[in-house]
Every structure is written in structure tokens, then in C-alpha cells.
Amino acid sequence: MSSARQRAALLAPLFGLKPPALTAWLEVELGSTDALDRWTPRAPGIASRAVAPRTIYHLCPGNVPEAGLQSLLIGLLLGSRNVAKLPRDPAVRKAIRAFAASLPAPLRPFLALRTAFRPKEVAGPNIDAVIAYGGDEAVAAVRARLRPDQVFLPYGHRVSLLWLGKLVKTAPGLAAAVAHDVSAHAQLGCLSPQAVYLAPGSDAVAFCEALARALHALPATPPPLAHAAFIRNAKHAVRAAGGRLWESASPLGSTVLLDPDPAFRDGYTHRTVAVRIASPKAVEKALLPFREKISTVGLRAPFSPADEALALALGAERICPVGQCQQPPLFRHHDGRPRLADLVKWVDREVL
Template sequence: MTTEQRALELAKASEAFSKFLGEFSANDLLDWVSHELGHPAALDDYQQVGDILTKATPPRHLLHIISGNTPHAGLQSLLRGLLIGANNIVKLPSQPTSADDTAILPEIRKFHQSLSPSLQSLSSFTHELDDKQLHSADTVVAIGSDQAIEAIHSRLIPKQRFIPHGHKISFALIDKPSSKNAQLAAVDASLFNQQGCLSPHAIYVKNNASDFAPMLATAMQDLSQKIPRSPISISESGAIRNLRETLRFQAAQDPANTQLYESDTDTSWTVIYENDSTLRPSPQNRVIFVRPWPSTPEDLGNELEYLSTIALSPLSGLLKEVECLKPPRICQLGKAQQPHLFWHHDGFAPLASLVTWQDIHL
């Protein structure tokens, strides 16, 4: 198949998965190839660049090791591999939730089933990964915790290309409290159970941060009624309840610097105001911190090392505030969970990082 043929089929199949992949056409996919590889047919034939002819070559075997928290990254990674024409092996999480091995991340299986036989033949799935399978891959894309990434990396051999996507954290920054900012922040903090690397863990406020917390709580409650949170495990719910108890005690001792807002009868949503600028991970599942914006970036703390996305409101007015942090992605508040097709996941060029090149010198 040519790149154009793959783009046409992938665009059609992806329509039913726009919630995870976004909306795009075959021309958008070809523009993406052209943007990263220099020509829409760079994978099909040699293209002249100066006094050489050059052609992009996909990996013979591209291994995707994906986590089970959301289907987004796995679907996006598989889409990229199929677009460049690689032979893809998808290593799914190793502990199915039932006897049916499609129970984990069923969207990825469904996406594969929606493809034509010619594209289906470019993908296979596994729950277990022995060294023979692992070492057969030219390129390995791994998505998961830092511990999982480290374990995978230790098993690779020098000739393999490794593209890791480990622990990441995101946050938002707004200029001042408003109901509109609260509604947008609630969307970013609620979608997909706040499980992805693009989900904000904190909303920073330049002015009057404590006034924003009750506004956000109202917006979280309203959104919870419209879009209920997906089911979570007993341990996940327990982590939220334990955090609430700790914060409830702190709020009673120091109400000026700690405030807790929570859903009444369950753990559907939690908003925590702390007069502390340090960025820390939340337990996820719609638990969001509200914090004052610090006077210096250093006050954000060590989690900056893992920065993924910063959502802003207003985008243009606050861009200068965060550019020095060099996040891989900056977006408008309310769009944190909707990356563009061309986005550079963790700063990687998602197509160019996968291919190698063959040159003919004229």
C-alpha cells in the first residue's frame, strides 16, 4: 500500500474513534507526513533533496508497549505506526480484567477490527513479551510509569531504538477567578477520569487563588451531573478518602491556607485549595488542586522535570509566563485533553522519530 492509500483507510476507520484520536481527513494525515518527512510520498519513493535522493524507511518491526490507564496514547501510537507502514506489535497490559483478553483497552482491538485486511495484517497483539519478541523489534515505543519504562529499557539491546513516554504531569494557569475559567478548568480536570499525561493536576491562579476554589467546586459538581465519572477501583476511592481526611484536618487547623470542597456522598470530585505553589501529583479521578502562581519558577518544585502540558487562560496573555518552563505543549484552557494531530508527544517528532533514511548520492 502507498502512504496515500493507508491515509485514506486510516482516516475512515478513525472517524468512530474521534473521542481518542481527534477529527482529521486523509489530507491531514498526508500533510502530517509531509511536515515531518519532507514530502507526502517520502515513504514510497526517493525524493530529491539537493544533490541526493532520499527515502524514509519504517521499522521492520515496531513494538508498542502501552499502559492500561487510557486508550488515547495506545491508539495514537498504533495510528502512527500504521501510517508509516511499519509492522506493528502491540503489547497490551498483562493482567486482563476478565477471561476475555479484550477487556483491557477494548478500543484498540475495535480500531484494529475496523481496518481493512491489508492494514490489519500490519498489526498483532500480545499480553506477554519474552526477550525474543522484544529483541525482534527495531524500534520500541513504551508508555507507562517510570518504573515500567526502566524495566523495559534494561532488557533492550544497543541496536534497538527506544522512545519512552514515562511519568508526566500537567497543570493550568489562569489570570483571575471567573465562572468561565472554572467551567473550562472543570472540563480539563474531569475528562477520562484525569488519567492521562495531559490531565491537569493543579490549577494555578495569578490573583486571588482562594476565591477560585469554590467556583471550581461548583463547576466540578455541575459537570459531574452532566458527565458522571467512570467507575474506579476500591483502592482508588480509598486514596481519595484518605487524602480528604488529611486535608479536612489541615483545613480545620489553618482555614486561611487550606480549603476542601468535595462531592457530598461519594468521591466523584474533589477540589483542594492550598496556599502552597509546589506542584504535586493528585490521586487523579477528578481530584484537582488550586494553587497561587509562584513568584519564581523554582518554587514549582521538582515535578517540573516531568512537565507535559500547560493550559492557559488567556493563552496570549500568559504565554510569556510559562515559555521559560519549556513544556512540550501549551494550549488553551479547556483543550488540555485535545492534542492536535501534529503534536509532539513529550517533545518527540512522532513520525520522524520512527523512521530511518536511505540516501543515494547523485
């Protein structure tokens, strides 16, 4: 296959990027843009070269297409052959098929699509690495089928949240930024905030009113029946606990729940978000059962040391400004791990 620089030039336009963004990503994770194509000095008397998997099997997620497309970007950028198992969701399937059709001719032989999971293929001798998205049980089932020598990158269930601290007054633009984080991708991804926590002394009612207005102004996506049932039950629970709700007139619209119970719950989708009041210690206690599952914690910028300390204590794998939860940078670690470097192996060449 072509060099990494040539692949970056071919792939970048498909993602709205310029080639230097992808070559810089290689340099950040592999130490050199050319690490896959030539020996690079590593230490006195030692030169190293990165070796990509011959073939990567991708189990693409069914909630949002972006994660699956970036997984394929990684495999193609490394120069591996790629086999992509398409999810059931028609919209995600359509997006991945469109991406495959848009590939420049030199890259097309390096991507094959599958509509069915083939256990013998994924564990076969031609697959060096597997990237699996899905629920924890599904990911564990894939792991159980693999050979011990296969590289396995599992991306299971994760949750995200916002901590805004004490809000005496809702600053202009804050509600819109929160609404953007909550509404993007129908709130189905791991980076979608499931709750907004405010410190005691906040004007929570004013914030909820502002957030409801911002959410109501955004386009609605009808929730599937299972999600709609969860949302109805969440509304009933908050009402029964003495909380308040701000609902749009449309049954398919958004809902802001001012929940008196600080306990964290996930499962909110389609512009439904719980606002809770709790001290940092109470937030840490509420999130303790999810400590190994927290992806992103959004904070008001500029970050204070106390807010950063809380996010770290929660076990966050990513800290970002409110409004940026759903727009992670290309260079970010995924679930706390590098996305390119974890796939390659290194060969050292010793010279006298």
C-alpha cells in the first residue's frame, strides 16, 4: 500500500481535514510521521519501525456513525486491510456504505463490508486486530471468541455528564452550549451528557428554564418506542419525587427534569436531561457506581483547579469545555488509550 503520507492526503478530504492533521496525528502517537515506512532512531544503536496489523476487523457501533467511520479512518491510515461489520441501524449502515463508495480508487481494495458477523472469520488467521463497539456483554462475547495473540480494542458502554458548579446566574450562551451537548446525535453516544450537576446555592429553576428554551429551539428526532418508554418512566419518577419538569408542547420534543435525587442514572436520550443539585462530595458519591464507565465530564471554562480535581476524582477519561462534549479532537485518547499506537507493534533494529 502507499506511504502513510500518501494515505493521509487521500483520506483527509473525506473527513473535512487537511493532510497535515493526519500526519500530525501519526507523529503524536508513533513519534514520527514516517514510523510506518522507515526505520527511525530510537536510542543509541537502535532504530525502530512500526508495523500495522495486516487486517483489522471492525465491529461498528449502531448508535452514531462517526465512531465507526473514525475506526475505519484509523485502519486505512495505518495501511491495514479492513473488514467492517455493519450494524443493524439503517442510517449508520447508509453512512458507512457512502464512505466506502467515496474512497479513492487506491484505498478501495483495503475495505470490505460485512452485513453478518462471522465468528470463524473474526478469529481466523488473517485477522490481526479487532476493534469492537457495543454493550459490555456484546464486547465480552467477542473477546471470548478471539485468539490470544490478536490485538483487541474494546469500546463498551460509557456515560458522560456536565458539572457547572454554582450558578447564581445563567451566563449568556451557557444554556445553548449545554443544549448542543445534550442534543447532538440524538443523545445516543458515549459523549452525550446524561445529567447536569449544579452546586448548592445555584438558581436551578432559572437555569432549567433557559435550558428548556434552548432545547425547544432545536430540531426534534422522534425516539424509538423503547427510548420513549424510558423517558416516560423518568418523568413519572421525577414528578413522584417532587421534582419539576419543563416539557415542549410536542410529545417528540425535549424535556428538562429538575430531579431532587442526586443519584446518577443513564439512559436519557433524545434531548431529555436531568438537572441535579449536589455538592462535589455528593456528586462523587453519586457517580461511584459508574467510576469505571465515565467518558467525558464537561466543565465551565476557564476550568478551576477544584472542578478539574472533581472530574479526576470521578474517573473521567476526558475533560472538556461545556459545548464541546460531542466534538472531541482527533488526537484524543479513546477510553483513556491511544487509538493508533495501541494497534501497532514495534520492530527494533540494532546496529553496532
